[in-house]
Amino acid sequence: MKNLVINVSTYDFQTYAADRFVLFEEAILAVGPMAELDATLAGLGVTRDDCAVTDGKGGILLPGLVAGHTHLYSTFARGWLTPFDPASFQDVLDQLWWKLDRALGREEVYLSGLAGAGEFLKNGVTTIIDHHASGRTIKGSLDALKQGVVDEGGLRALFCFETSDRFDVDECIEENVSFHEARRSDGQGRCGGMFGMHASSSLSDDSLKKISEASGDMPVHVHVAESREDVDRTRERCGKSIVERFDGFGLLREKSLIAHGVHMEDDAFALLAERGCSMVFNPTSNMNNGVGLPPLAKAVDNGVPWLVGNDGLGFNMNRDYQNLLFTHQLAHGPGSFDWGWLLGSITRGYGYVNDLLGCRIGRIQEGYDADFFVVPYASITPVNQDNIFGHFFFGLLDNLSPSFLWTGGRLRIRDGALADEAVYRRGEARRVAERLWRDILKG
Structure with a gap:
């Protein structure tokens, strides 16, 4: 009918x-x-x-709206109960996100994706670009997400696994590459893969060399200069900027997504534009983590295409669209934000997804x-x-x-x-989240 x-x-x-x-x-x-x-x-x-x-x-x-950068593994973080008293961004990772992601197995990944898909739909978001991590289950984790988010949950999605020296790097590489290859051949326009990396500060040169050799021409999805720590550690260890370091390994590829960029050096923007990369800004998360504000004007001035994401902070795009404008006006004065910037970003997000998935949204x-x-x-x-x-x-x-x-x-x-609440298995997700928290609290 x-x-x-x-x-x-x-x-x-x-x-x-x-x-x-x-x-x-x-x-x-x-x-x-x-x-x-x-x-x-x-x-x-x-x-x-x-x-x-x-x-x-x-x-x-x-x-339907596009979330340009999110973390569905954060679904079970709402109301977090373990001790949390961060004094730096690294503390936020150590005390919250890295405790959570290393405890996630296949069931948690699947149910967080399924329940999260329902929450996104209730906020008008129908396509997500997700950056995933789960320490207990690497191999098959992206298929678990696909099952929950796409096959059953009804969203379109681009997925990647957050390769990091915290995990088995070879297994992370295999998961990213195998998922991408399988999705590229299915021709359904609903799900695809990118190559995920956590950040420069959590990847050695040996790991970047392996990634470069194994990932072919896959577009990369990575956090860059979200915090000052990422910038300083890379400069101290490698004697160069994050973007220069990634470019030296051939990882600044066309259609790659550079998330955050809050503390990126000024000369990095022109290089991203030259390489055909896009940025994705997450203003609400940046404020919540106390790391700064998106470098919107620098991206615009250098012709770097950009999208908007929520970095896993909730399931809507409302706050991030609004906060992008409000914070820019606060920092640069009334009238400094061009409405065409945001309008172009939203339509650009559709084009980005259409190019990588082969759909028409x-x-x-x-x-x-x-x-x-x-x-x-x-x-x-x-x-x-x-x-x-x-x-x-x-x-x-x-x-x-x-x-x-x-x-x-x-x-x-x-x-x-x-329309069908039972599909999203909220009761089961709640029980699994309770068990997950109990296990994390036990240490």
Whole structure:
């Protein structure tokens, strides 16, 4: 049965149109004004009775959002109970994240991915680029994530394993390469692989040499200069910057994702642009960790493409879109943030995913994949093509809770709740999280 959404405005970060319908299966079949609905259906040989009809009741239909850098293994970290008193970013890693990730086995990976997928959907996020780590299970961990997040949870995703000298480097390399190769040949456009590395400070030259030789032309996904410690340790050990070090091993490849870059040296930005790398900024996490703010102006000035992520801090993109603007204005003055920067970043994220997965997301047009959601919005001021992004930023992002959401044409959110709550196995995830915390507390 075909799906039909009626009585919505559509906005895909390029075009706004009021009083529309969208007809779709896995991909969009037709979009048009409500006044032309019956004629369009007749021309396609379809009646309303042939469709599952959803009345959007005047809401706005938008393409699902992309989280450009996240950590689904953080799903079980909410309300953390082990001793935590950090004085530096390295303390944050030692006292929280590295305690958590080394305790994760296959079941924890699968359930954190599945439960996390449901949370992302409830916030309008339908595609994620995930940076994974699990010390108890390296081999097969990305397949466990795929099962939970993509096959059952309904998201699209790019996955990698966070290679680090903390783990068995050879096993990390094998997991990244084998997963990438398997996904590259499946042709479904829903899941793909990158080569994951933790950070310069946790990888020796020997490890980088192995990675360079084994990973071929795979794009890399890595934290760079998130903290001052990463920069200083690399300079002390290697006598060069992080970006120079990675480039010396041939790891600054086209489509690679450089996460954070808070303390990156000024000359690194031009090199990233030259190599065809992209950056991904995570302002809320950077503030929470006390490491600084994204170097947005330097990326823009040097022509480095950039996306926005949440670094595993929650399951939405709302705060990071808003905090990117608010912190930039605070640091550089009112009017210093160009709206086109963020708008371009959002559309660029769709293009990035389309290139690596071979899908078509991000537009409300015939032929594009049916990954989108309806959000109620009754504005007290006019909405039109000229001001719709302002409404998105200052209106929709304040309460971005989809009433309906589809991925690949399948209904995932109905009337503001998961259409099939049982799929996401929240009760089982809660029991596993409780056991995980108990084991970590025991040491």
